[in-house]
Amino acid sequence: MRFLVQRVSDSSVEINGEVVGQIGKGFMVLIGVCDSDTKEIADKMVRKMLGLRIFEDEQGKTNLSLDTVGGQLLLISQFTLYANCKKGNRPSFIEAGEPGMAEEMYEYIIARCKEQVEVVERGQFGADMKVSLTNDGPFTIILDSEQL
Template sequence: MRLVIQRVLHAEVQVDGNTIGKIGKGLLVFVGAGQNDTKEIADKYLRKLLGLRIFEDKNGKTNLSLKDVDGELLIVSQFTLYANCKKGNRPSFIEAGEPHMAEALYEYMIEEAKKSVPVVEHGEFGADMKVSLLNDGPFTIILDEKIL
């Protein structure tokens, strides 16, 4: 599993010109599922994501979590996080999870996040999405199997 996490002041995702997910202050998270990912792995990533202390406290230190700042969450599927560019110039996506499995894990992460975060918005799996955001910092973190 791979996550790209961006601290944002606001973000939204559109499909066919319609906004389907929109948040204020919080985290925009791009999620890619790999071939061997499971619900247990998704749980591990979600715990890490929700526990990250990447918001500033009153002293300007990155010491607060999403929950501490009443932040919102926008989760967007992105299989291209598994792009392999080692050979040639055209990326290969053979390491990405099979679509049916990846979609199930993506939906699982959304439902599990809703148990802890009051505002959880999301994109549409497999759709041509347009994502806009105002990055705060900028502050971007990548979580993958090398880190967890």
């Protein structure tokens, strides 16, 4: 499982010209799932993401977590996080999770986050989405379950 976490001052996702999710200060997270992922792995990833202390304190040090600053979440499914570009110039996505299982994991992650974060917005699994954000910092972290 892979999460690309971006600290944002604002972010939104649009489908067919309609905004379906929008947040202020918080994390915009792209979520990639592979076939070997489990709910236990998802729980570990959510804990790690929500525990990240990447917001600045009074001294300007990245020392505060999402809950400390009252941050919000925008969660977007993103199978392309499993792109394999080793051969040629056209990426292969065979490492990405089977759509039915990946969607189930995405919904599970959203539910787990809603248990702990007041504002959790989302995209739509499998949709053609337009994501906008103001990356604050910029600050971007890649979480990979194989490295945790």
